[in-house]
Amino acid sequence: MSDDHILQLIRSGKRSEALARVYQHYPKVRQLVVMANGSEDDAKDVFQEGVIVFYQKAERPDFQLTASIGTFLYSVCRNLWHTRYRQVHAREAHWTELPEPAHHEAERWLDESPDAAAVADQMLTALGDPCGAILRAFYYQKLSMRDIAARLGLGSENNAKLRKFKCLERAKKMVRDRFPFLSLISILHYEN
C-alpha cells in the first residue's frame, strides 16, 4: 500500500480504511516514546494526536507529501512527545536523546495556532452529548440530516437541522464566553 494510495483513500473519504493503514506506523512511534521514558498510553496518545494532525492536513486538496507518511508521523509524534515531556518534566534540565532529528516542516505545522484548536476541543467536550453527537454525526460521519433525525430520535429533518445549528451556536457562544482571553485574532489566523 503506497502512501499515495493512502492519500487517495483519505481524499475519497474512506476514512476507516485509511486510518487502519496509517495505524501500521504505530510500532515505530510507540518505540520512540517508550524509549524516551513514555508509557504505552503516552505512546498511543501521542501517536493518535499525530495521526489526527496528519489526517487533517492530508484532507486538504493542496496537501503534498514531502516525506513518507511514516517519516511524517514519526517526526510529528517526536515533536509532540518532546513538547509534552518538557511540559511534564519542566524542572528536569535534561532529556535523553531521541534517535532522529526533528522534521521541521512538521514543527511548523504544529505551531499553527494551537491555542484556538485546543480551546475548541475543550469546548466540544464540554458541550456534552446530545449536541456533540449531532455535530459528530453531521460533520464527521457526514450523515444526512434525515438519517441523523432518525438515528438520534430528533423527529423531523427540519427539526434536526435546527437542533444542529443551535448546537453549533451554543459551541460558538461557549468559545466566546468562557474564553475571553482567546484572542479572536488568533482564531482568524487559524487558517486550514
Next chain:
Amino acid sequence: MRTELEQMALIERYLQGAMGQAEQQQFEAKLANDPALRQELALQKLLVKAVERQGLKEELAALHAQLYPAGPAAATVPPRPNSPPARARWLRPRNLALAAMLTLGAGLCEVPLPPQWRTESSVVASAPAFTPTFAGFDVPFQTLEVEAGAGRAFRLASGSQVRVPAGAFVDQRGQPVAGQVQLRYREFHQAAEIIASGIPMEYQNGVFESGGMFELRGQQGGVPVYIAPGKRIEVKLASFTDDPGFKHYYLEEPAAPPLALNGLGLVPTAHAQDARLSTRWLELGPTNIEPNIFKKNRLDSLVKIRLAQAQAKAQAANGGDGDGPASALPATTPLDNRWEFRLQVSAKKPESDTLNLQAVMDGKGRVQLVPRQRPRMANPSKQLRQKTAFLQFLADNPLIWRYAGRLAAEEHPNLARNRWVLDQTWTSVHLQAPLFVPKRRLTPQGPSPQTQPRFVAFSPDSRLMLLGRDGQVELWNTQGGLLHTFRGYHFATFAPHAPQVLLANAQEAHLADFSGQAGVRYRASRPTKFSRLEFSADGQRVLGFGTDEVVRVWQQDGTLISQLKDSRKSWFVEATFNTADGKQVLAQAHDGEVLLYNDSGQVIDKPGQFPASVPKFGLPDPSLRARADRKTFTHWARMPNKRGDSVQINQRKVISALYILQNDLPVDWLRLDDPRQQIVQAHFAPDGQALVVSADDGHLYLWQRNLSDSVQRMELANDQYSFVTHVRKANPQPLLANSRPAARKLDSLLALYLAEAKAQNAEEQAKLEAEANVLRTFGVEKFGVYNIDRLYHDPAVVAVQATLDLGTPALNQQLADQGARAYYLTGARGNVVIRLFPSDLRRLPLSPQGQNQLLVLLPGQRVARYGPAEFAKLDWAQLRLTQQCDFRFTVAPQPVQSLAQWQALLGQASTGAPNG
C-alpha cells in the same frame, strides 16, 4: 436568533463549497468588508475541525483497541459523571418492580408439553432461561481475567473483541468492585453449538437465523458481579455473515438480578404460542457491521511475506551465476549449527575492522543473531526480544538481509569504539533509503591534524577537492587519495576550464597546476593577502578580495583591470562577480550597502541585497540546501576507556545533524556516527552527487548521492541506545571479492529463516482464516446472552407430512412412548435450528436450497440423524406432488459424550468458535 442561524447556514454552505459561483462571489465580497462575519467564519471552521478531531479521536481509540487489544483500555475511557452507588440507589425500587413483572412473564410462558415429547431436558424451566441439552458437555466458557480498576481489552480466536472499561463492575449492593474479575465468555455460531447450549431460538411467530451469539457473565471468586450503571462492556462479536436484515437481541432471563436490568426496556411478551417456547428475546436494535481489520491487515502482511518467500525461492533457483549449488536450499546443504557473517567495515582492512555477529541456530532450527563476543545471552527474555526483532526485520526486508551488513566504507574507523554495539541487545531495526550515504573518510595530514579545515571546495567536475587548513592546501580526489599538498597557502580555488588551482599566500595569488608548478601571478601593487579569490564563469577574469578591503579584478593573464574601494566611510566585506563574463562586480560594504560596479569601476546600481551567495553550505541544485542544527543533549553512550573496556559515559554534549532541504523542506538528515563529533561545514559537489562534511576533529567525511536506493540507513535501537549505520541491498555483483562464501551461508540462512517463517505463517494464516470477516458491536450493560438474528424465512419451502422412522421398531416404539427432542436444521449456512413438535410433522416445511438435516435426540444421548446426504437424494418434485415423506434415520452407534463428537456428528468443524 433567526438571522444568526441563517448566517450559520450560509457560512456552512460556503465552507462546504455548496454555493454557486455568483453566490460565492457575493459572499466573499461581504466577507471582505465585514470583520464580524470573518470571525464567525473562522470560529465555525475551527469548531468543525474540532468536531472532526473528536470523531477521529474516537475512531482511532476504537481502532487501537482492535489492533492492540491486549493493552489496557482504561485510560481512554472518559469518566462518567454519575457515580455508580448513587445511581444504583435511585434505580432499585423500579428494578424490583421489573423483576416481579419478569417472574410473572416467565410463569405465563411455561406451557405444559404433551407427555410423549417431554424428556428431562426438554422441560421448560422457569428459573434459568435455558438448560444445556446434553448432560456432561456444553459449549465451554473461556475465562477473561480483568483487573476491575483498570479495565482490559481482549481479542479472541474467532476475531471477536471484548473491551472492558475501568471500574465496570459493582457487587450486589451496587458498590464498586476492585481486584481481579473473571468474565466468562462463550460464542455460538453453528447449529451444533446452539443445540448443545439449549438456548431457544424461537421469536414471535418464527425462528431465528443467528449471525452469531454470545454469552457473557461476570464473577469474582465465584460471587457474581454486575455491570456498573453507566458502564458498558463493548463486545464486537465475530459474525460469519455480512447479509442484511439482522438485528440485535438479548435473551431475557427471569432470574436476572435487579441491577442488571438497567438500560434495557421491556417488550411485553404478547405472543405466547401454542405449545412452543415463548418469546424470550428482547430486540435491542439494528446491527452494525464493521470489517475485521486486524484479520485483513495481518493476512495482507502474511501475503507480503509469502511474496518474499517466492522471490527468495526464485533467486535460489536462478542464482549463483551458474555457480551450481552455491545458493542451494538447506535440504541439500549440510549445516552445522553455527554461522558467522560479517558486517564489513573497511574495504582496506577487512580483518581488523569487522563487526562479527553470529547467527546461532537452536535445537528447534530457529535462527537468532548474537554478537560473536557473547556466544550466549544471559537473559532469555532478552534473547527472545532480540530474536523477535530480527525475525520482524527479516520478514520486512529479506533481500536486505541477504547481503546485510556491509557498512559503507570508513563509517566506522575505530572498532574498539563501537564494541558497545556488539554488547547491546537490539530490539528494533529500521531501514530508510537516505539521500546521501557515506563514502569515505579523509584523514587529515598536515602538522596538526586536529585542526578544522578552513575551507573545502569541489572542482567543477566534482572529482577533486581542495582542502585548506594549517597554512597549507591539500588536493584530494574523491577516492580518498591525497594528490598534492601546496604548502604555505591559505586559500585556493579551482580554475573553471583548466586543471589548475588558483592559490593565495600572504603576498599574492597565482595559478598552479596539480603538481604545484606555478603559473600566472595576480598581484597588487604591494604584497597583499587575499582572503577570497574567484574566477569568472567564463574563466577570463579573476577577482581577488584582500585583507586591505580592496576588490581587485584581473584579466586571466594577470593584468590588473580595476581596483574597487568603498569611497564612503565604510569598507568592503564581500565581493563577487555579478556576470558570467566578469564585467560586473558586486560588493558589499561593512554598513550593509551593496554596490554594483561596471568594468570601469563605476557604481551603476545599488541592488540593496547581496545575493545569498556561496553560503557555508553550498548549493549545486538550487532546490537543494543543507543546514546544520545543533542541539544540546544529554548523551548516553558507551565509550572505551584506556584499556579498551567499555565504560559508560553520560555527557551533556552538543551534537549536530545536517539536514538536507529540498525547496526548504527537510528531506533527509545525516549525522556522524560518533555523536560527540560536530559537523562544522558541508559542501555539495557541483554535480550534486557528493557532499563533503567536515567534523570538528579535523576529519572530512565524504558522502555520495544514493541514487539506486541500494544502500539503506539502518537504525538499531533498544530502550536505551540507538545506533545508526548503513546497509546495502542485494546486489547481483557483490562488491567484495570474498563475499561469495558469505553469500552462500547467508543464502542457506535465509532459506532456513524462510522455512521457519513459512511454518509460522501457515499456522497464523490458518488461525486468521478461521476468524470472521465482520464484527458487530454490542454495548453490554447487563450480563447474559446476546444474539444477532433475523427471522428465518424461505419462500420456496415444500410442506410435507413427515413420518420419522428411526430404523428399528424398538426405537420407534421408544420414540412414541417416551418422547425425544427433534430438530430440523436448515438455512444457507445450516445454522437455523428449528425445534420440532409433533404438530409440526403434519406439515413440515422443508427448504430445497438449505443445508438440511433432521435430528432426533434419544434418551441416553443417542442421536438419530437424517443427514444432508439423505436430503440430497430426495426428489423434491415428487415431494411437491405427494406432500409426504418418510424419513429413515440412522442412529449413531455411540452416544455423544463431548462437544467435539457432537460437532463431528453434525458435520460441523469446531473452527471459528473460540471454544477450542
